[in-house]
Structures are given as C-alpha cells and as structure tokens.
Amino acid sequence: MTKKPPEVEAEKPTTGHEWDGIRELDNPLPRWWLVIFYISIVVAIVYWILMPAWPGINGYTHGIRGQSDRVNLEHSLAKLQFLRGAQAVKLTNASLEQIETDPQLQSFALAVGASIFGDNCATCHGQGGTGGKGYANLRDDVWLWGGKLEDIQHTITVGVRSGAPERTTRMPSFGRENLLTEPQISDLTQYVLALSGRSKDQPAVNRAAPVFAAQCVSCHKADGKGDQTKGAPDLTDREWLYGSRPEDIREQITQGRGGVMPNWGKRFSPEIIKALAVYVHVNAGGQ
C-alpha cells in the first residue's frame, strides 16, 4: 500500500458552511455506509411490494404476498384440524364407552383432554384435578352431579348454576336469610356431624332432628346420602367440599354457599367435550 501524502487542509474542498470560523470539510461518506444505504433502499422497495406496508385512509397496502398474521393463524388452525382429522372424526362418531375402551382412541382423548383441562379447568379444579375448598375434587369417587361418563359429559356441557336452564339448584342461606335461628343452626351442625358419626352432643342431635327433616331432606335425603340430580352432597361420607370441622359446617349452613361452573358447551365442540369427559373419568378411576 502506497502511503498518501498528508493533504493540506486548506486544499480540501469544503461544503461552504462556516460557523464561528469552523468550516465543514466536504469529505465523502464511507463507501461501506453508502453501499448499505442503497441496499436498504432497494430492500425497502421490495418489502413494500411484497408485504403490507403503507397505511391509507380506508386500510393499508396489502402487498402481493398476501401476508397477514390473522390469515396465518387461520391456516395453522385449519392445519391443526386437518392433523387431528381422522381421530377427531372417530371421536365424534364413537360413544364415550368406545372411546374409553379403545386403546388408540383413549390415548388420543387423554392427550386432547389433558391440554384442554390444563388450559380451562385447572384454574379451579387444580392442575392435578384435586380441587380445593369449594371446588370439587375430580380424582376421588365422590361426585356431586354424578360420576358416570354421561354425567360428566353433561356437567361439562351445561355447567353448574351457569345460567343454563339445568343444574340451577342452590342451598338456602339458612343463617343469613334468617330461616333458622342461631341455636337451631348449632344443633343442626351437631346433627350433620352425627351423620358421619362424629357428634358427642346427643341432646343437640335429638333437638335438630325435626329441623333436618323439615329443611334438609328434600335435597340431602332422610339418610343424609344426598341427591346427585340436585347436586346435593352426601353428608355421611368423609368428603367435605367446604371443610369438615364443626365451624366449617356451621358456616356452610349459615351461608349456603354453592359453586358456579361455566357451561363449556358454548365454547367447545362436542368431540372436545367427549375427550374431556373421558379424561376426567379415566383419571378419577371411572365410575
């Protein structure tokens, strides 16, 4: 490389701009910078032609590639539907029992069910399906609205106290609405405890017997075993939706709380609900 002789600054051309005696030299832009600049211009023009780019008054330029995130999403959804294709059709046509007994259909339904459950049901029922206080445990053999495949499918479809015409029954708030007095509620608590053999206050149990017969048997039945058509829990078992301690039971008689579950029939297609029902049924051990 030959070394250039240093130029005398006075000989260099200037832009003619001068501020306080400082003149701007008219140096050329770096070659690499210019090249990238011109390439960027070309790329931008190509981009405008191919892709959505310029906003207009009533919309925007679409570009000849028809690129659109919304359309892409529709395509991938259609692709997903196509991928599910044959198995999804089988889900539609097969009965719930067939789905559960056929190994292939079962594993497909379980896979679909697991993802739907995780996205939608786990919020209340928990990722493992064991629920929590006020939210039903879907893993054990206690069912408020029935644990058979068809019952589960129906519950998912219409929900619970969701505004759908079915499954609207609720427990009265005996304390809050002053239907029963404070001592009556105390006695009734002892009666409920006695149903699962846990009361030590026999006189209170005796006092509450007529109250239970008048107020509770229409749903919970005379033996306290409950009624799945009304969503009334069995009071004789070890499972308590709102807690098993005496104060929990007293609180429940006072408040008459009852959960709400959305009617998923509005949101999911029937075959998805079938898969979900099979998923819940299989993981609950199946009734």
Next chain:
Amino acid sequence: MVTVIERKPSPAPSGPVSAAETARRKEAGGLTHLYKPRTPIHPKLVHGKWRNVKWAMLIFTLGIYYLTPWIRCNRPGNLPDQAVLIDFAHARFYFFFLHLWPQEVYFITGLLVMSALALFLATSLFGRLWCGYSCPQTIWTDFFITIERLFEGDRNARIRMDAAPWSFDKVWRKIAKHATWLMIGFWTGGAWVLYFHDAPTVVRQFWTGTAEPSVYISFAVLTLTTYSFAGLMREQVCFYLCPWPRIQGAMLDKDSLQVTYLRDRGEPRGPHKKDDTWEGRGECIDCNQCVVVCPMGIDIRNGSQFECINCGLCVDACNEMMDKIGRPRDLMGYDTDAAVAARACGTKPVYRPIRPRTIYYAVALTSVTGLMLWGLTHRAEAYANAIRDRNPVFVRMKDGSVRDGFTLKISNRALTPQTFMVSVKGLEGATLHAPGGVSGVTIPILAPADSTRGIKVFVIAPPDEMRRASIPITFTAVSPEISATARATFQSSMEIDR
C-alpha cells in the same frame, strides 16, 4: 481558526511477532508454508502373495458393504424384511434373527468393546493387520489408486504426467479419473443410506426426488468424504486424522509380528553387479523397490514407524526382486524386532506369541464376548415400567381407602401380541383398576407385537390408619410366554379428613 480532524494511518507494529504471523510473512515472501505441504505418492503396482490377499480383502469387504442392505429376511407382521436395518424412524435395529430396541444399545457398546479388544489382541500379535487389510480408509484408497492406475498408468507414467504441461491427453485422463472417483463416492454414499431405510423403497424414492432430506444430506456427505479421503487425502488421513497409528505404539512390542526389514541379512546394503561376490556384504541391493510400492511413502528399512500400515506390499516387491537376482526370498517379511536382534547377535530367534499382554487381551476379549453372549441369550422379551402420578400423589376415597395412580408401560419385544396379567405385590388387600371398567386383583392388559403399551392403572388399598406413608410395591406382568416386573412406591398418608 481552522480545526480539521485528520485520521493518521497507524504506525507499523513493532516488538515481538507471533509465530503464525512470522509464518504468514515468510509465506508471503515465498519462503515456506505454515503447514507441511503434501508430498505426492505414486505407489507402483506390485504382484505377490500379500497383494493377492489385499485384492481378496478388497473384493470381500466392498462386497459386504455394497450388498448387505439387499439381503432379505422374513419377519412376521408388518415388520421390515431387510436383514440388516437401522430403523431410526421406528427406533429399531434389525440384524437377521435379532432385533434391538433403543434401550438395548449396550449390545452395540459391547460389540464396540469387543472390536477394540480384538484389535488390541491382533495388533500385539501380528501388528496392524486392521490398518493394512480391512480399514475402510485403506480399502477405498487402494480401490482409488487402482482407478488412478487405470487412467494414468503406473508410477513412472504418473510422475511424468504430473510434471508435464497441460495437454488434451492429460486433461481427459484427469477428468476421467476424478469422474470415476466421484462415481465410486456416489455409490458409497448411496449404499450407506440403504442401511437406514428399506433399500428398494429408498432407491425408488431417491431417484424420484421423494426421499427424506436426511437421505440426500447423508448421501452427499458420504460421497464427498469418500472422494476426498480416498482420492485426495489418502495417507494423510492415517497420519493426521486417525488416532489409531499413535495408539498402536502402546500395543506393539519387540515380540509383535510386523512387516520388518531383516537388517541382519540385508546390511550392509549397496548396489550389486551381476558377477560381484555376495561375500562380506548384505543382501539388500538398494533397488528402492520397497520404497516405490509403499502407499504410505515411507522406507521400511528405517525400522518400524507410525506411518506403516503393515500391508506387506514391500514384502511382495522385495521378493519379486530377490527372485530376479536369484537370492533367497523374505529379506523383508513378517518378523519380530526381537528375532532380528537375536539373529544379529548370532543366537536363535525365539517367538513369544504368549506374553502377559496377549494373555490379558485374550482374557478380556473372552470375558466380554462371554458376557455379551450371555446377555443376548438371556435378553428380556418384556419390560415394564411404572411411573406414579405426582399430582395428586394419592387420593382418599369416600370409604377411607387410598388410591394411587400409575402409568404402567409394558414393552412387548416379542413379535406376537401378548396379553399380560398384571398384579401388584407388597401391598395387602390391594386391587387394581384400569380404564374401561377393568378391576380386580389381577387385570389383563393387551400389548401389541413389538411395541410399548402405556396404560393408566390405579392401585387401591383398603382403609388402614396404621399404614406406612410410603410402601415399596412391585407390578408383575405375566403373559403365557414372557413376563416383566416394575418397581414402584405406594404413597399414602395418615392425615385426618379435611
């Protein structure tokens, strides 16, 4: 006032300069290169015993490589009928009567250990037989040199041609040679992919452009490596890429048979005129034939060296020459350093094939082979695995019993469907439950042929407040032909009701 910022060129670096930079400067000055340039080797064609062995091995090993994927072997059901197939798509390895699952990859490991030990044993006994006769690098290089000889003639013609200016004759011969090499590379890469797919199907797919990208990529890579390794790099692969020439130093000793120049007979060497006496001189006439036939470009008379692949071509060349001048054969041959030294001292050479080293290698090889055969004959046809649910860990039922959920995976490696009767041991009063209303102390599970069935299984233990929180249990899956067990733990808790 005029202020101008002027960029000055940075001054030439002074002070210490790196070795790489020095080399680069020298190269720029035309003095030397950073790496040693390759000295072209033009091995001469030779005839003789070892050359014939090498021809036979060339045909035999290439035959195995190119033809094996085409061997068929009947298997039941929809299983592939290719005798040797590495089926990545379905994760199976088929070898005639044997078919392995990915979990049994230790058989491949065992095979590699056996190969390594066999190599150690052979090397300590007979030197680098592997390098000389059966290494793919040697085989394909030998093949490629044969092609080269076909187009460009033998050693002297090739040397003349390489030195000659470009002419039509030189151009077409070079093009034809490289085209043929590429063609062989093409078939080599092509045969490689046949081991991983059904051969007739993948050949059809290959030519109709419907094969998987992996087929084309492996094919292209193998084509190019064959061309460059066997055609362009040749002995450099052994010198610079392969670790084995360096490792063999640890296997060889003075009692290993290897291609040896019998120094005791040959020295002092020198040219010999027809009527000169043979008294007081060695039998080596310094004809250089052993050097010109050597594919590695070395002079074996300098003794054992890491470049030597023990191919014995110099032995053939020397014998040819000895026949011509009427002296006894085998001035060069398979011999040991100890024997050469013994003869030089005038004592009787002793050959010791049984040495601590060979005993050790033989024992190791026998035991590994025995272990492998035992493993292969006692290979389990069924395999079970129980993965317990983590959420929830257990569920308490309304009657107080406790239920744990498991995903039971039963692998049926047999080629027929099997119905396994599954039961659980270690938990008193336990019953099993599977989806579809299957319940009982023992439940049947159907596993299709050559596949794994995963199924949800619940273990239910009766109410027992005194039960330990964690109990080891064993699932047993028994079919009329095969069986498997899987260990797991049954979790419960003495927590009172909520």
